[in-house]
Amino acid sequence: xAQWCETCDRxxxxxxxxxxxxxVHEEVREPMPWMWRFFIVSSVIYLGWRxxxxxxxxxxxxx
Ligand SMILES: [Zn+2]
Numbered sequence: 001x002a003q004w005c006e007t008c009d010r011x012x013x014x015x016x017x018x019x020x021x022x023x024v025h026e027e028v029r030e031p032m033p034w035m036w037r038f039f040i041v042s043s044v045i046y047l048g049w050r051x052x053x054x055x056x057x058x059x060x061x062x063x
Pocket of ligand 1: 018
């Protein structure tokens, strides 16, 4: 299993990064937390809904 150099942001084969020379520690690279995904998705949906409302309001209002 390849390890990850946090400094270079690249996978490293072995214990020492061949680019920066830092020792890499065995760490599980955490994926983006699901709360963040949920927040982003709900923001997009909310903004889309508000945009739809705005367009609907603009097209239906009387001048
Ligand atoms: Zn490195």
